[in-house]
Amino acid sequence: MVVPSTTSARQETATMLLPPPCPGGGAIPTVDMSAPRGRGALSRQVARACTEQGFFRAVNHGVPPAGPAARLDAATSAFFALAAHDKQRAGPPSPLGYGCRSIGFNGDVGELEYLLLHANPAAVAHRASSIDTNDPSRFSSVVNEYVEAVKQLACDILDLLGEGLGLEDPRLFSKLITETDSDSLLRINHYPPSCTVHKLDHDDQCKLKGVARTKAGSGGNPAAGGRIGFGEHSDPQLLSLLRANDIDGLQVLLPDINGKDTWIQVPADSSAYFVNVGDLLQALTNGRLVSVRHRVIASACRPRLSTIYFAAPPLHARISALPEMVTADSPPRYRSFTWAEYKTAMYSLRLSHSRLELFHVDDDESGNGSKGK
Ligand SMILES: C=C1C[C@]23C[C@@]1(O)CC[C@H]2[C@@]12CC[C@H](O)[C@@](C)(C(=O)O1)[C@H]2[C@@H]3C(=O)O
Numbered sequence: 001m002v003v004p005s006t007t008s009a010r011q012e013t014a015t016m017l018l019p020p021p022c023p024g025g026g027a028i029p030t031v032d033m034s035a036p037r038g039r040g041a042l043s044r045q046v047a048r049a050c051t052e053q054g055f056f057r058a059v060n061h062g063v064p065p066a067g068p069a070a071r072l073d074a075a076t077s078a079f080f081a082l083a084a085h086d087k088q089r090a091g092p093p094s095p096l097g098y099g100c101r102s103i104g105f106n107g108d109v110g111e112l113e114y115l116l117l118h119a120n121p122a123a124v125a126h127r128a129s130s131i132d133t134n135d136p137s138r139f140s141s142v143v144n145e146y147v148e149a150v151k152q153l154a155c156d157i158l159d160l161l162g163e164g165l166g167l168e169d170p171r172l173f174s175k176l177i178t179e180t181d182s183d184s185l186l187r188i189n190h191y192p193p194s195c196t197v198h199k200l201d202h203d204d205q206c207k208l209k210g211v212a213r214t215k216a217g218s219g220g221n222p223a224a225g226g227r228i229g230f231g232e233h234s235d236p237q238l239l240s241l242l243r244a245n246d247i248d249g250l251q252v253l254l255p256d257i258n259g260k261d262t263w264i265q266v267p268a269d270s271s272a273y274f275v276n277v278g279d280l281l282q283a284l285t286n287g288r289l290v291s292v293r294h295r296v297i298a299s300a301c302r303p304r305l306s307t308i309y310f311a312a313p314p315l316h317a318r319i320s321a322l323p324e325m326v327t328a329d330s331p332p333r334y335r336s337f338t339w340a341e342y343k344t345a346m347y348s349l350r351l352s353h354s355r356l357e358l359f360h361v362d363d364d365e366s367g368n369g370s371k372g373k
């Protein structure tokens, strides 16, 4: 049985009785980045996964588990193990910095704490002094080294995507994120074991005491027994690369064989990267690629640690459908906007908002729509 994606008051009650979402092993494409069948096949596979699911698991990706990734995990785990008042030195999130439970500026909460960093080395150095007071330069170099490795993987994937989609300039996507003023972010999420959530409340670990129960508005349908770790949303940027420990919790919203949206449980794989298409790639490809909705349900008795690189263009980058994605049968779906404009809109909205819809061109408009202005 599957959990439906749309939520009404009646469904909300009903879903409390439903079993957890479908185990997702089969529905989630796996892409072997070592290209065993050649680059052409690999680029077609990446393009297909991003078109059909907006999500895939990348294996043999070339970022060694023992190098930058392990060093970053050690540094961030050490930070999350600090006393609450020490962590608060790096907060509150502005939106960058340390945050606990509160997500964004519009009342969203999740059962997690996090560090949100700009991926640019100067910004990392600035933050590092409040995150690791003993050795900020070591913290900075660990983060920078990880960002370099994950950015390289992001560029590889974006180039494959450009090739698989047959773009005139297959490097167009990756060029957006290698600009010196690219606005990419690194987020490290720490989900406490859900069996100790009440202990965290009593210890007043976080300033905010509200417990984010699995409720509509904060993240879609409940998953039996779980709490909302991070509510339902799409990522606004171009592409997100997620690596996590061996604790399950991530779910993606994908159509089942009958075309009905269904929450799919993503089995944990600490050696893989989970790659998802963001809103900007959906806009640039005129809706051909889909920005997948996802969430985290906290239900484990051990902490989940996840690290996500959000690959983004510079603030001034103009986002409009690429000419090769626009045809008579597929006219422009979204009006043109800059990343800065999109960010302003997104920060005024709740996490679960389908914000790209604000930029949708009305059916009776010619392509110069005014929505979202
Ligand atoms: C509620 C919000 C948090 C968020 C900014 C927003 O207003 C809507 C998008 C959210 C999101 C989701 C993906 C990333 O985790 C994130 C950093 C991003 O770029 O957009 C978060 C934002 C955030 O936590 O600041």
Ligand SMILES: O=C(O)CCC(=O)C(=O)O
Pocket (backbone or CB within 6 Å): 187, 189, 230, 235, 242, 244, 250, 294, 295, 296, 306, 308
């Ligand atoms: O922590 C996770 O596993 C996913 C979180 C997420 O989707 C996000 O931070 O945007």
Ligand SMILES: [Fe+2]
Pocket (backbone or CB within 6 Å): 233, 234, 235, 240, 294
């Ligand atoms: Fe996300």
